[in-house]
Amino acid sequence: MSKTIKILILEDVPLDVELMERELKRENISFISRRVETEEEYINKLKEFQPDVILADHSLPYFDGISAMNIAQSMAPDTPFIFVSGQMGEEFAVEMLKKGATDYVLKHNLSKLGHAVKRAIKEADEYIGKKTAQERLAQSEKKYKALFDLSPYYVLVLDPNGIILDINKHLEEDSGLSRDEFIGKDIKLIIKDFINNSTVNEDLINRFLDGDEFEPIEIEIEREGKIYFMEVHHAPIFMDGEVFAIQVIARDITQRKNAEKALIEGKERLYNANIYLETIINASPFAIVDLYPDGRVKSLWNPAAENIFGWSKDEILGKQPPFINEKNTEKYHQIMERVLSGESKSDIELECARKDDKPIYTMMATAPLPDLNGNIQGIMATFADISDMVAAENQIRASLEEKEVLLREIHHRVKNNLQIISSLISLQAGYIKEQETIRMFQESKHRIRSMALIHEKLYQSKDLAYIHFGEYLKSLVEMFLKFYSEKSSDVKVSLNCADVNLEIDIAISLGLIVNELLSNCLKHAFPGAREGEVIISLSKDNGNCLLTVADNGVGIPESVDIKNTESLGLQIVQTLTLQLSGTLEHKNKGGTEFTISFPLGS
Structure with missing residues (x-):
């Protein structure tokens, strides 16, 4: 025995202790020992010395071996306990072995002590190893059970015949059935209550039971008018090369399936929106252009832009807009700078030039183009050809100016005519002698002049x-x-x-x-x-x-x-x-x- 063991000896005769130690050394057992005689010493050494084996006499003056064994079973239950006594009958020894003693050796036959100690130490090590393994197994089973019950998925354990052996709490809570209603039931009968008939077939369930390997499958479930989707996995559990159980794991992928459906629908809507937008852009009577921050044409140059300005898309992409007149270059760049700072501009009249150098009047609108982070990545601009409208406005303006001049002249002449009438009344009044008649003429003159003053103010006013x-x-x-x-x-x-x-x-x-x-x-x-x-x-x-x-x-x-x-x-x-x-x-x-x-x- 290579390791040094600790031996606690309960003996009141020192000579007997020497004999025991000599026999142990003769058997090449490496040890250190402590001798005690009383219960108090015995208990203290159990705590302090923590022996690997206990050798105890049957009877002592102030203590006894049976009490010592009972104390050891309480304080150190895994420590071997060997009786070493000279007055121990065979029936008593057997009784002590039944109560927990490891072995017994008679003092007149101490030659067997070494073998008894070695065997006791070996059995204790084996027992402790087995106990440790059992504890680890129990702990592992406890962890497995916790994972089994706390799993967010639905878990069933089947025997090779398809009988349900166990289910986890998640399946019990969501199924509406108790655990007892599952255990012992045939999986084929249970599963048909939950899964559409179209998805249940004997081949699928037999593949579960046979332990075949296959890719996860998706199962559609209809409950209470709602559709759910499950992804099912299975794993055979082997013992001695044979399948003794099958673990089936199902997880709810309804949210994922709905998200996938929403993504597909979203892509379809985006595609339709892009087609719709492209149709609008191509059919628009306005020139629609997108620009890089530096002003170059990026990717959008619709047919109306070609018609209005004369350049084709291939001629314009990646270049500065050539339709900006030199006299409007500064105005155009000021507009672009304000848009790049985040402003949207509209109703901007801008004189441009066509490819054939003919002037063209446009109504321009611009807005910044932000990326996903809100940073401005370019400019969207539209141009409406208002050349005909500008020409019509100029013609109307000229006509209005002409009419305004005529209207001012009319008011001026009315005012002059009223003043002539007032002057005639004054001349006429000079030939009248009656004061009352003169007063009446004077009042009429005042009235005429008040009206003349209106016409005077009108032809002097900006607003006629x-x-x-x-x-x-x-x-x-x-x-x-x-x-x-x-x-x-x-x-x-x-x-x-x-x-x-x-x-x-x-x-x-x-x-x-x-x-x-x-x-x-x-x-x-x-x-x-x-x-x-x-x-x-x-x-x-x-x-x-x-x-x-x-x-x-x-x-x-x-x-x-x-x-x-x-x-x-x-x-x-x-x-x-x-x-x-x-x-x-x-x-x-x-x-x-x-x-x-x-x-x-x-």
């Missing part, structure tokens, strides 16, 4: 359709203060006008209204040298226009009914207010206030 009424009122007030110069130092006229533009018909009617109301203020509100103020306000309110003429003069007498007055001026005011689809309000407190409201859309 509308007149800025605030500017008109300012000129009208200045004209009135010249007519009534004797009041200009006593009466202040204030304007508070919003930015209101009126059509000519409305402006003429409203100008005549202001003419009558302001004339009445200057003639009647401030008799003699009375001082005061007239305020003219113009504003917009919810789609209506409000005109207010107010003074702080003596006011209109209470006896005067303005709705039934004989005053021509107030009759004109009421008539023109009705023409404007408006309303007239009058206040006579602290002076006189007239407010006319009418819709701006009238």
Whole structure:
């Protein structure tokens, strides 16, 4: 025995210990020993010395071998225990062997001790090895069972006849059947409840049972109105060269199959979209071009581009666009720089040149082309041929300019004719002696001049359709203060006008209204040298226009009914207010206030 063993000797006679050690050395056993006599010493040495074998006398003064054996079985159950005694009968020895003793040797026959120790050590090593193997096997089985039950796949174990021996928890939970409903059942009967008949055939199941090797197969399962797909593998388990069990593993590949289907459908949609897009591009009346960041034509140059600019696709790909006029080169590059910074541009008029050097006018739109990471990899540009439209616009513009000149001339002549009429009225008034008739002529002249002023403002304006009424009122007030110069130092006229533009018909009617109301203020509100103020306000309110003429003069007498007055001026005011689809309000407190409201859309 090559290794040194540790021997714990329970003996109260030192001479007997020497005899035992001599016999062990005679058998060439390498050992170290410790002798104990009491229970306390025995227990301590079991803990500290941890012997490989225990030699114990049957009877000691303060302890006994049977108690020692029981303690060893509790504290060191794998340590061999050999009785060495001189008073041990055969029946007692057999009883001790049944209770766990390894062997027994009589003191008068110590020559057998060496052999007994060697055999005990050998059996202990074999037992420990077997125990370790069993523990490892149990641990391996435990791990296998854990993997078996925790597997995310469905696992069945069959015997060679197709009888189900075991299933894992995943299959039990998802199948809706208990483990007991599987165990002991024929796989052929169970599987048909789950798999479409079209996929079940005897050959397939027999191949399972025969242990044939074959590629994984896909099985379609229909449950509760839903379709599932399974990928099935099998592995035969051999013992002594024979198949004693078959492990079948199935995994749910429904998600993968759906993803594959979605991928195929996505490719089809992408293909159809590309065909659809290509058809649109080729049929488009606009030139469609894609450009590299440096401005070269990349890959897209549709038939409309060839028709509009004259260059074929082969002539243009990989080159700078040759259709940009020299005078527009800087403008074109500025547009490209802004697009490369992330902007999209549209409705850009750009004069270009055809291959035959003829000028062509285009409407350009551009947008950046990002890659999957959002980085700009190029520019998409479209060009619409607007040459005919530009020519038509130029023709219309020339015609409009011509008509505008004529319209200004008409307004100018109307204004001059009205001034001639006003001058004729003044000449006619010079031959009249009655003051009332002269006053009536003078009022008519004022009305004519207020209308002439409208035409004067129009032909001086940029917009011949509308007149800025605030500017008109300012000129009208200045004209009135010249007519009534004797009041200009006593009466202040204030304007508070919003930015209101009126059509000519409305402006003429409203100008005549202001003419009558302001004339009445200057003639009647401030008799003699009375001082005061007239305020003219113009504003917009919810789609209506409000005109207010107010003074702080003596006011209109209470006896005067303005709705039934004989005053021509107030009759004109009421008539023109009705023409404007408006309303007239009058206040006579602290002076006189007239407010006319009418819709701006009238």
